[in-house]
Amino acid sequence: MKNLGRYILFIISLFQRRERVKTYFPLIINECVKIGYDSIFIVCIVSIFMGAVTTIQTAYNLVGPLIPDYIISVVVRDMTLLELSPTIIAIVFAGKVGSNIAGELGTMRITEQIDALEVMGINSSSYLVLPKIIASILMFPILVIISAFLAISGGYFAGSLTEVITGEEYIYGLRYEFNPFNIPFALIKAYVFAFIVSSISAFQGYYTSGGALEVGKSSTNAVTNSCIVILIADYLLAQMLL
Amino acid sequence: MIEIKNISKSFNDKQVLFNISGKFIKGRTNLIIGASGTGKSVLLKCMVGLLSPDTGKVLFDGRNFTSGNKQLLTEIRRDLGMLFQASALFDSKNVEENIKFPLDVLSNLTENNKIEKVNHCLKLVGLENINKKMPSEISGGMKKRVGIARAIVNDSKYLFCDEPNSGLDPLTAIKIDNLILEITKKLNTTTIIVTHDMNSVIEIGEYIMFLHNGKKLWEGDNKSILKSKIKELNKFVFSNKLMKKIK
Numbered sequence: 001m002k003n004l005g006r007y008i009l010f011i012i013s014l015f016q017r018r019e020r021v022k023t024y025f026p027l028i029i030n031e032c033v034k035i036g037y038d039s040i041f042i043v044c045i046v047s048i049f050m051g052a053v054t055t056i057q058t059a060y061n062l063v064g065p066l067i068p069d070y071i072i073s074v075v076v077r078d079m080t081l082l083e084l085s086p087t088i089i090a091i092v093f094a095g096k097v098g099s100n101i102a103g104e105l106g107t108m109r110i111t112e113q114i115d116a117l118e119v120m121g122i123n124s125s126s127y128l129v130l131p132k133i134i135a136s137i138l139m140f141p142i143l144v145i146i147s148a149f150l151a152i153s154g155g156y157f158a159g160s161l162t163e164v165i166t167g168e169e170y171i172y173g174l175r176y177e178f179n180p181f182n183i184p185f186a187l188i189k190a191y192v193f194a195f196i197v198s199s200i201s202a203f204q205g206y207y208t209s210g211g212a213l214e215v216g217k218s219s220t221n222a223v224t225n226s227c228i229v230i231l232i233a234d235y236l237l238a239q240m241l242l
Numbered sequence: 243m244i245e246i247k248n249i250s251k252s253f254n255d256k257q258v259l260f261n262i263s264g265k266f267i268k269g270r271t272n273l274i275i276g277a278s279g280t281g282k283s284v285l286l287k288c289m290v291g292l293l294s295p296d297t298g299k300v301l302f303d304g305r306n307f308t309s310g311n312k313q314l315l316t317e318i319r320r321d322l323g324m325l326f327q328a329s330a331l332f333d334s335k336n337v338e339e340n341i342k343f344p345l346d347v348l349s350n351l352t353e354n355n356k357i358e359k360v361n362h363c364l365k366l367v368g369l370e371n372i373n374k375k376m377p378s379e380i381s382g383g384m385k386k387r388v389g390i391a392r393a394i395v396n397d398s399k400y401l402f403c404d405e406p407n408s409g410l411d412p413l414t415a416i417k418i419d420n421l422i423l424e425i426t427k428k429l430n431t432t433t434i435i436v437t438h439d440m441n442s443v444i445e446i447g448e449y450i451m452f453l454h455n456g457k458k459l460w461e462g463d464n465k466s467i468l469k470s471k472i473k474e475l476n477k478f479v480f481s482n483k484l485m486k487k488i489k
Contacts, residue, residue: 017312017316019347023346023347107333111328111330111333112326112327112328112330113330113331113332113333115292115326115330116324116326116330116332118291118292119290119291119292119319119322119323119324119402120319120320120322120343120344120347120348120396121315121316121319121320121322121348122347122348127347
């Protein structure tokens with residue numbers, strides 16, 4: 001509970017004593033590159049294989065003489081949009097970006113770089129953390145869209161290559177009884193998860209004390225705590241919105 | 243001038259500072275000395291606002307830093323410059339960007355004027371043509387000089403140095419001490435240096451405050467310190483063979 005209170009105060013502090021807007025602009029662009037662009041490779045790899053594996057495993061488990069083949073792509077589509085792309089990619093995002101944020105801020109803390117900002121009269125949490133959170137919120141939904149496209153494409157190629165489903169049936173299944181709300185639902189999850197990962201990781205890194213060992217611990221805690229909160233938020237969002 | 247009045251600070255149940263008072267005059271190098279763990283850095287952090295004292299006041303030219311309004315605190319903070327023990331240069335920025343940083347965030351100068359100021363400060367600390375080097379590419383002594391340049395680039399009125407020559411060889415350490423003295427005189431800053439280095443004490447100690455177990459035991463200058471009758475201070479000052487021989 002004490003940590004929850006500190007976390008809330010930390011989030012409030014991001015909006016106090018802010019610098020000029022033009023100060024944040026280059027920082028946000030820089031963070032967008034670090035957080036978004038630099039994560040594209042891992043997101044692509046994970047997404048393609050995620051879609052491919054989902055197709056093959058669905059075919060293995062589900063297909064019988066009474067179930068049409070296109071149901072495979074219906075399952076792939078819904079699983080990708082509702083769960084895999086927002087949630088699994090958020091966990092990958094926590095591992096890559098969350099640990100990086102916590103490590104960077106933790107190192108800045110123990111080498112007194114954060115103190116240096118404070119002495120200059122700059123709100124260090126706002127200056128360092130706000131651009132990271134804004135960049136995450138801007139970039140993570142884009143990563144989720146890329147991931148969903150690649151996972152569904154990965155499923156198409158895996159299905160075609162292994163001949164568990166033809167290309168035509170796969171496309172037919174993708175269009176079959178499509179619920180358009182799944183897309184805004186995936187994006188809502190993406191915005192929430194982006195905030196969770198960036199803010200929890202920043203919180204862990206910002207309050208690091210000690211030395212290199214504690215920076216490592218902060219990075220680990222950032223990933224662990226982010227993953228736990230992502231899963232709780234995932235359940236709550238599904239309960240509330242579906 | 244910076245004045246501290248009855249500063250006390252404790253962490254959990256452990257009291258680290260006990261009612262410390264003192265005056266640090268403008269244009270003079272003011273040293274806070276004492277053995278490790280006596281509360282020197284805690285006192286410095288209380289003075290620059292990184293820690294809040296439990297009791298007492300810190301006055302910057304009469305302006306109360308400990309209970310002033312937010313506007314006043316920001317104003318005072320923007321008059322401060324600090325050299326950290328490990329220099330605290332931003333790893334992701336080069337030397338020029340590090341020094342220029344306070345100007346980027348706090349001033350409305352044009353880019354050319356900022357670069358001009360950076361070059362002037364680099365010249366002042368005896369470093370030139372290293373603008374594009376990264377902190378990882380320069381020596382410890384150079385990092386301290388860059389740290390000093392960053393501390394003074396915003397025309398700081400108050401310069402704080404936390405163990406400015408820790409980790410440096412004796413020759414470089416003396417150069418850094420003399421650089422701080424020179425800058426104090428040239429820019430007429432109120433300079434406060436936390437150190438436990440006796441070379442610094444003898445070299446630049448125009449005013450010295452001695453702390454022992456969180457209490458102020460003595461104050462004076464680098465001439466009177468050698469004649470002090472206080473046991474704890476003598477133990478600190480004459481702790482090595484060379485100083486004992488001098489005595």
